[in-house]
Amino acid sequence: MLNVRIASLPADRQTAARDCRRCIKRRIKCDRTLPRCRKCTIREYQCPGYDAVQLKWGSGDKRVRKSSVAEPLSEELNSTLEVSNSVQNDDASRLRAIPPSSSSSTPSSSSSLSGWETISSEVEVRQMQSSISTATRPPPINDRSLVDRFTSQSISRNLFTHFNINVCPRLTWVDQLDHPWRKVIAPLAQRSKSLGLSILSVAAAHLSFTSTNSVPTPDLNRIAISNRLRDQSLHQLNQKINLELIQEHSMIDSSILDSTLIEILATTLVLCYGEMLIPNSTDWNLHLHACRVLIERYLWRNNQSDSQRNPVVDFIIREVADIEVYRSIGAFSADQTYLAEVLRPQSIMLEGSLHTFTDLFREITVEERRRHAAFSNFQQEQQALTLSRSLATFSSSDLPSPPDMASWRAKIELAYARASTDTARIVTAQGATTQKWMAAIVRAVYHATLIYAYQTLASSAEVAAEVDASMPSLWAELELLTTGPTHSFSHDIFVPLFIAGTESWGDEARQELVESRFQELMTKMGIWCNFTVLKFLKGFWVTKEYHRVGGWVPYARITEAENGPFFVF
Numbered sequence: 001m002l003n004v005r006i007a008s009l010p011a012d013r014q015t016a017a018r019d020c021r022r023c024i025k026r027r028i029k030c031d032r033t034l035p036r037c038r039k040c041t042i043r044e045y046q047c048p049g050y051d052a053v054q055l056k057w058g059s060g061d062k063r064v065r066k067s068s069v070a071e072p073l074s075e076e077l078n079s080t081l082e083v084s085n086s087v088q089n090d091d092a093s094r095l096r097a098i099p100p101s102s103s104s105s106t107p108s109s110s111s112s113l114s115g116w117e118t119i120s121s122e123v124e125v126r127q128m129q130s131s132i133s134t135a136t137r138p139p140p141i142n143d144r145s146l147v148d149r150f151t152s153q154s155i156s157r158n159l160f161t162h163f164n165i166n167v168c169p170r171l172t173w174v175d176q177l178d179h180p181w182r183k184v185i186a187p188l189a190q191r192s193k194s195l196g197l198s199i200l201s202v203a204a205a206h207l208s209f210t211s212t213n214s215v216p217t218p219d220l221n222r223i224a225i226s227n228r229l230r231d232q233s234l235h236q237l238n239q240k241i242n243l244e245l246i247q248e249h250s251m252i253d254s255s256i257l258d259s260t261l262i263e264i265l266a267t268t269l270v271l272c273y274g275e276m277l278i279p280n281s282t283d284w285n286l287h288l289h290a291c292r293v294l295i296e297r298y299l300w301r302n303n304q305s306d307s308q309r310n311p312v313v314d315f316i317i318r319e320v321a322d323i324e325v326y327r328s329i330g331a332f333s334a335d336q337t338y339l340a341e342v343l344r345p346q347s348i349m350l351e352g353s354l355h356t357f358t359d360l361f362r363e364i365t366v367e368e369r370r371r372h373a374a375f376s377n378f379q380q381e382q383q384a385l386t387l388s389r390s391l392a393t394f395s396s397s398d399l400p401s402p403p404d405m406a407s408w409r410a411k412i413e414l415a416y417a418r419a420s421t422d423t424a425r426i427v428t429a430q431g432a433t434t435q436k437w438m439a440a441i442v443r444a445v446y447h448a449t450l451i452y453a454y455q456t457l458a459s460s461a462e463v464a465a466e467v468d469a470s471m472p473s474l475w476a477e478l479e480l481l482t483t484g485p486t487h488s489f490s491h492d493i494f495v496p497l498f499i500a501g502t503e504s505w506g507d508e509a510r511q512e513l514v515e516s517r518f519q520e521l522m523t524k525m526g527i528w529c530n531f532t533v534l535k536f537l538k539g540f541w542v543t544k545e546y547h548r549v550g551g552w553v554p555y556a557r558i559t560e561a562e563n564g565p566f567f568v569f
Contacts, residue, residue, distance in 0.1 A: 014034040021049075166203075167203060195267045204222050204229060261294065280528075288324070327569075330566035333561075490525055497521075533566050536556065536566040
């Protein structure tokens, strides 16, 4: 084992008056060599130097603090961001406003938050002896490492608090204290530097592009911090991936291999969400593809060992499946196999709420793509037979049968009843205003799902009748939800607002309303991946040859190659 014998070091070397902080934490005797401790150097540690004022932790949980994600923040990073204490006060008040869960697991979510707070908890400065006079104290520049470290911890604590309070609710239909983002991912981030850094990067990105003003003003300092944290996370992630590949053919226990792979998968998912919060970024698609590959790898490995699926992976699969569902609405040429096959979470804790509508969007999209492929194949065969002047006859049996819209309506009605019951139970302890908003969200998503099903599957006559019947109700719910200040469910409006926009092709006033609501929600919610939806709608509105009920579907399919897919989330 590498070691340094202090007795063997030159006696005339320059030494510091105190031990370095790393040796103090390791509880070993420091050689105090200037400018860097040799016991740190020989083990390829970054020696933190020698402070005139030493640090003493306020409690005994040093092992937790050792995993702090604040360490990668450099002096340059510390000097570029100022986080005020008022952010924590606002976040604490928002945390109290989150709908309480009926589950008994709330204490665990609280402990997750406190665990992150202990990672970046305030340091206690050891008092200097009274015999040291003011004249003999070192200049302030010598204590810069102490200031930098404290600033890094303060930044990390505030960024994670922002992620926990302001970002997590945007990633789910209805937020709860025991949501897996807090109950599953946050504890994992305490043990994973790559995941912790990715979470801090997402929080910084959300702060950078979120504003209460109608026109957002990006915070360049926070953007720089977000980019640096993202790069640090990618560096750590690359090391984990290399480790995963090295261990693939080893005799290491499968649970250890799964732990590394789960850490990689969770980090990749968070990075995917981070890109969804950045205006004009489409890099989320790269991370989403990586998530698919990692899920396949995990499922293959565990199918081989016939082991039960890890609940953390089950949650991540649910998240990836949700992203895939809403991405597929505007991606007509992409592979849809994941929607129907692989991404099926098993855990019952992930069911309920508005996920029933998400599953319906998946089924409707898969069926629309299947029927379109069947019609396209039939038409190609017709053309081939016509050109060859074959005597073969065309059979209508080769075409898919007309969809049974009554059965689709029954599914949507069942989803509406289930979602209404689940969400009413979740917000039952909240005020009347919150309950009214939640009920309006469920009704808006119900009407949007119904219209989407008819737009993509039904005949022209059926879709026209359904749009005439459901659009007034959808507009009424949207008016209720978008009038006045934003609220805790405002991020759930994007999908219904998009469906309303697809049927606003003949009404300029409605178009202006949809555009202004999209811009306002993106600015205040920070979910900027929806800018592709607004761009698509504006292009559709000015292309008059597609102005008909459900006309956005053929328009999107034809223009995808030129304009790219859109993503509503």
